[in-house]
Amino acid sequence: MTKNKEHNEKLNDPISFEGDNKRNIYDVPKNYFESLQESIEEKIIEADLSDLSISKRNIYETPNQYISSFKTLDQKTEPTRIISFKNFNSNRFLKIAASVTLIIGIGYLGFLFLDNSKTNNNQISNTNDFDFEISEYETGLFNETEDELMASLIFEEDISFDNSDLINESDLTIDELEEYLESDIDLSIEF
Amino acid sequence: MSKEVDKKILELFLNQSTRHEGFTLLVNTYKERLYWQIRRIVVNHDDADDVLQNVFIKCWRSLDSFRKDSLLYTWVYRIATNESISFLKKKRGADKIELSEEAYKLQAGKAEFVMDANEIEIRLEKAILQLPEKQRIVFHLKYYEDLKYDEIAEITGTSVGALKASYFHAVHKIKDLVKRD
Numbered sequence A: 001m002t003k004n005k006e007h008n009e010k011l012n013d014p015i016s017f018e019g020d021n022k023r024n025i026y027d028v029p030k031n032y033f034e035s036l037q038e039s040i041e042e043k044i045i046e047a048d049l050s051d052l053s054i055s056k057r058n059i060y061e062t063p064n065q066y067i068s069s070f071k072t073l074d075q076k077t078e079p080t081r082i083i084s085f086k087n088f089n090s091n092r093f094l095k096i097a098a099s100v101t102l103i104i105g106i107g108y109l110g111f112l113f114l115d116n117s118k119t120n121n122n123q124i125s126n127t128n129d130f131d132f133e134i135s136e137y138e139t140g141l142f143n144e145t146e147d148e149l150m151a152s153l154i155f156e157e158d159i160s161f162d163n164s165d166l167i168n169e170s171d172l173t174i175d176e177l178e179e180y181l182e183s184d185i186d187l188s189i190e191f
Numbered sequence B: 001m002s003k004e005v006d007k008k009i010l011e012l013f014l015n016q017s018t019r020h021e022g023f024t025l026l027v028n029t030y031k032e033r034l035y036w037q038i039r040r041i042v043v044n045h046d047d048a049d050d051v052l053q054n055v056f057i058k059c060w061r062s063l064d065s066f067r068k069d070s071l072l073y074t075w076v077y078r079i080a081t082n083e084s085i086s087f088l089k090k091k092r093g094a095d096k097i098e099l100s101e102e103a104y105k106l107q108a109g110k111a112e113f114v115m116d117a118n119e120i121e122i123r124l125e126k127a128i129l130q131l132p133e134k135q136r137i138v139f140h141l142k143y144y145e146d147l148k149y150d151e152i153a154e155i156t157g158t159s160v161g162a163l164k165a166s167y168f169h170a171v172h173k174i175k176d177l178v179k180r181d
Helices: A004-010 A032-051 A089-122 A136-142 A146-155 A163-170 A175-180 B003-014 B018-040 B045-065 B071-094 B101-109 B119-129 B132-144 B149-156 B160-180
Strands: A131-133 A189-191
Touching: A004 A189, A032 B018, A032 B045, A146 B071, A146 B160, A175 B045, A189 B101, B003 B045, B003 B071, B018 B045, B018 B071, B045 B071, B071 B149, B119 B160, B132 B160, B149 B160
Parallel strands: none
Antiparallel strands: A131 A189
16 A cells, blocks of 8 residues: 555656756747648648649640641731730830930930030130230220210210229320320230 | 637638638647647657648548547647657658667757757757657646646547556656756
């Protein structure tokens, strides 16, 4: 009886190891359990299909020698190949569109350039590369307003302007100045 | 094991319109528990994956004919146990080797454990692997799953008395092996 008691006690004795050793320590691939059901269902479908032993042959009836009677068409009479827009190669289309745009763009820029270069020839450069010799008198003349200049032309009036500064600043006498006014104005332009 | 969940699974599965929903609930309820039971028997993850998938495929095909004389979870565990043992038998047959204690030790050495597994845990796993298959199953169901002897008896088809003896021997063998290492 004592032996049986000891035996029963041992049976009831739970395992005791240090710490909590009941956790599962084998490494499992990431997301394994999440994708498990999908894998199972795929296998079920595969197994069901193989159970049915479905043949893949075509069972629709066709006229005798229908396939073998296909003839290649003459090149002359070959119909125009119609490309469905849906099947159109969008990449190729984009390349063509880009090329056309570039050509038009270059053409337009070229046009602008040519147009500018023509008019440029007729314009007097406003850079300081040209050496204009303008007398101080002419500077004074330019300082007049446009209205005054117009008035002098229309009414043939003498332009009266205050050239006292000019006279004071210049080395010319009044006589020399008048002589100068009567002479032809020479604009020396040196390129 | 929740009896309410098992009842729900059966209700959904046996109704054609909610069959898929029932199967999903079955898989989600048992996948991890069954996986670990199988993994402790076959050790390798890929093998465990194959066996587990086969278990659920069998459940899908046979649940219609489930006789409610046993509980659903014992029925599922029984399928998993039988599939694991069949797998090992096939593997032995294919490899033509006798899986002795040394082979289990080697297998344990090749098994991938988690990074933070401590020494005692690894020793325990290795010791478990040295048990015969049926003892290993009983040990797993009793120690890890915490099932009652009568539930294990239903799963393994063994008497309660035989299970108690089997568990007793398994525990003392493991203790000796763990201390020895």
